[in-house]
Amino acid sequence: MGALNNETLLQKIQERFHEQVTFIAEPYGLLTVETSRENIIDVLSFLKADAELQFIYLTDITAIQYSEQEKSIGVIYHLHSLVHNVRIRIKVFLSEQDLNIPSATVLWHGANWMERETYDFFGVNFDGHPDLRRILNVDDMTVFPMRKEYPLEDPNRVDKKDFYFGR
Amino acid sequence: MQNFPSILTNTPQTADLNTELSTLNLGPTHPATHGVFQNVLQLDGERIVSGVSTIGYIHRAFEKIAEHRPFYQITPLTDRLNYCSAPINNMGWHMTVEKLLGITTPKRVDYMRVIIMELARIADHIICNGVLGVDTGAFTGFLYMMEYREAIYEIYEEVCGSRLTTNVGRLGGFERNFNEIAFTKIRKFLDDFPKVLAEFESLFNRNRIFIDRTKGVAPVTAEAALSYSWSGPILRATGVDYDVRAMNPYSSYEDFDFEVPVGTTGDVYDRFLVRNEEMKQSMRMIEQALEKIAKEDPTIFHADVPEFYLPPKEEVYNNMEALIYHFKIVMGEIETPVGEVYHSVEGANGELGFYLVNDGGRSPYRLHFRRPSFINYSMYADMSRGMLLSDAIINMSSLNVIAGELDA
Numbered sequence: 329m330g331a332l333n334n335e336t337l338l339q340k341i342q343e344r345f346h347e348q349v350t351f352i353a354e355p356y357g358l359l360t361v362e363t364s365r366e367n368i369i370d371v372l373s374f375l376k377a378d379a380e381l382q383f384i385y386l387t388d389i390t391a392i393q394y395s396e397q398e399k400s401i402g403v404i405y406h407l408h409s410l411v412h413n414v415r416i417r418i419k420v421f422l423s424e425q426d427l428n429i430p431s432a433t434v435l436w437h438g439a440n441w442m443e444r445e446t447y448d449f450f451g452v453n454f455d456g457h458p459d460l461r462r463i464l465n466v467d468d469m470t471v472f473p474m475r476k477e478y479p480l481e482d483p484n485r486v487d488k489k490d491f492y493f494g495r
Numbered sequence: 496m497q498n499f500p501s502i503l504t505n506t507p508q509t510a511d512l513n514t515e516l517s518t519l520n521l522g523p524t525h526p527a528t529h530g531v532f533q534n535v536l537q538l539d540g541e542r543i544v545s546g547v548s549t550i551g552y553i554h555r556a557f558e559k560i561a562e563h564r565p566f567y568q569i570t571p572l573t574d575r576l577n578y579c580s581a582p583i584n585n586m587g588w589h590m591t592v593e594k595l596l597g598i599t600t601p602k603r604v605d606y607m608r609v610i611i612m613e614l615a616r617i618a619d620h621i622i623c624n625g626v627l628g629v630d631t632g633a634f635t636g637f638l639y640m641m642e643y644r645e646a647i648y649e650i651y652e653e654v655c656g657s658r659l660t661t662n663v664g665r666l667g668g669f670e671r672n673f674n675e676i677a678f679t680k681i682r683k684f685l686d687d688f689p690k691v692l693a694e695f696e697s698l699f700n701r702n703r704i705f706i707d708r709t710k711g712v713a714p715v716t717a718e719a720a721l722s723y724s725w726s727g728p729i730l731r732a733t734g735v736d737y738d739v740r741a742m743n744p745y746s747s748y749e750d751f752d753f754e755v756p757v758g759t760t761g762d763v764y765d766r767f768l769v770r771n772e773e774m775k776q777s778m779r780m781i782e783q784a785l786e787k788i789a790k791e792d793p794t795i796f797h798a799d800v801p802e803f804y805l806p807p808k809e810e811v812y813n814n815m816e817a818l819i820y821h822f823k824i825v826m827g828e829i830e831t832p833v834g835e836v837y838h839s840v841e842g843a844n845g846e847l848g849f850y851l852v853n854d855g856g857r858s859p860y861r862l863h864f865r866r867p868s869f870i871n872y873s874m875y876a877d878m879s880r881g882m883l884l885s886d887a888i889i890n891m892s893s894l895n896v897i898a899g900e901l902d903a
Contacts, residue, residue: 413742466551
């Protein structure tokens with residue numbers, strides 16, 4: 329097989345998954361696709377196990393929130409095929425009422441802490457994760473601080489209220 | 496897949512002896528851990544039965560803060576990730592934004608960046624390998640080498656004015672040109688440091704005590720390292736030649752002739768050797784960069800991007816156009832493209848990635864740091880199982896986990 333480019337990569341994925349994986353864009357040469365949470369583990373394990381693709385390296389898992397969308401929380405996976413030196417970005421969008429997605433720890437050990445971090449900051453529940461606890465924030469925190477509805481500073485703070493400064 | 500041993504299954508149970516496990520709270524401020532790391536260990540004598548890592552003690556919510564800062568004010572946040580090699584983080588961030596904005600930098604800027612990044616890598620490896628020596632009981636090597644970290648910090652001072660959290664460079668280039676003193680100091684460093692490194696290696700490489708303490712300690716297979724998404728020198732010590740500089744060259748690394756050193760067993764000794772070899776390769780690159788810079792126009796130190804690069808102050812006062820650009824940059828009235836970009840650089844600890852989502856405003860919509868220390872450290876509790884406590888300490892030193900980068 330020759331060099332793997334985004335076109336053949338997308339073709340291979342769609343041959344296998346048809347409409348379950350949709351193409352989003354190719355920003356700065358990085359193929360970005362979207363799938364659903366029912367298919368995400370199949371897609372990841374296909375990419376990892378396929379003898380031609382070999383996306384064996386999980387670069388990162390993180391999340392993003394678009395408050396105006398119906399499915400507002402996006403879980404974002406970055407994979408890297410070290411053999412072909414091609415990266416791919418996979419997104420799964422979830423609604424805030426039902427933030428469950430299967431855990432990728434069945435495929436990579438490294439997913440463990442990445443998913444804990446994503447849970448800690450966005451509240452995404454990774455089903456089947458062996459130890460889904462907060463990782464960077466304190467354990468008794470009740471909010472998911474990277475969501476847009478939480479402002480940068482603590483809204484309960486009173487020491488910066490204007491009336492203390494005669495305004 | 497490598498299975499880390501469990502002492503409960505592979506050692507004979509000594510029911511007649513007192514086998515009650517003791518709990519040791521190693522950290523968060525233990526002098527042997529060189530940073531804010533807490534591990535709650537279950538010990539059977541001196542052997543670790545299980546451990547739980549607790550992190551986040553210096554979490555400063557950089558990703559959240561970054562959503563409220565203009566791009567150029569995020570550089571000081573990146574300083575505080577891996578503060579042992581802050582320039583690499585700074586440059587990685589600049590290059591991420593430049594990729595988003597579509598700025599191409601002149602070759603001379605790229606070479607200047609290579610110099611400053613490779614110096615940072617040497618400074619980082621000096622600390623890591625020096626401290627590894629200290630932890631095995633050899634203070635001398637650390638002291639020999641530390642003097643040269645000071646030499647590197649003096650070069651930083653010439654280039655940008657600060658030493659530890661450098662905030663060096665700007666979008667499109669550097670805030671000022673390298674002066675003659677900086678070049679003199681770089682050349683002096685290149686002359687002096689190889690001798691010291693050779694001396695350092697002669698203290699350790701064939702030292703019986705050092706080899707006994709490090710060889711065969713915490714070996715990691717390539718499969719396990721890849722499954723845990725390891726990167727950087729510790730991944731290369733397992734034999735995987737993944738180096739972002741070679742694989743996805745940025746800042747004109749493709750113009751340089753260098754080798755990617757790899758180990759075989761992935762143990763502490765191999766990691767030590769890989770880091771020493773990387774320092775030599777870094778010096779090779781700095782030498783080449785100096786040669787290449789000599790052929791470029793010596794007045795160029797930034798790209799021609801007036802919308803993003805602050806004009807010099809005297810021009811702001813005397814030139815209408817410069818004043819407008821100054822105002823627009825400071826007030827954040829420049830349009831930026833909507834898009835998402837992932838850019839990674841080879842940090843001293845591994846692949847340092849920046850995932851930046853921009854909605855066209857003056858600050859990122861979302862910024863995520865792929866922090867190698869965070870991801871590398873996730874194996875620590877698993878790999879410590881069945882290890883002696885003293886080996887686990889050395890293992891942590893050789894992973895070179897930096898608390899700032901771990902917790903962001």
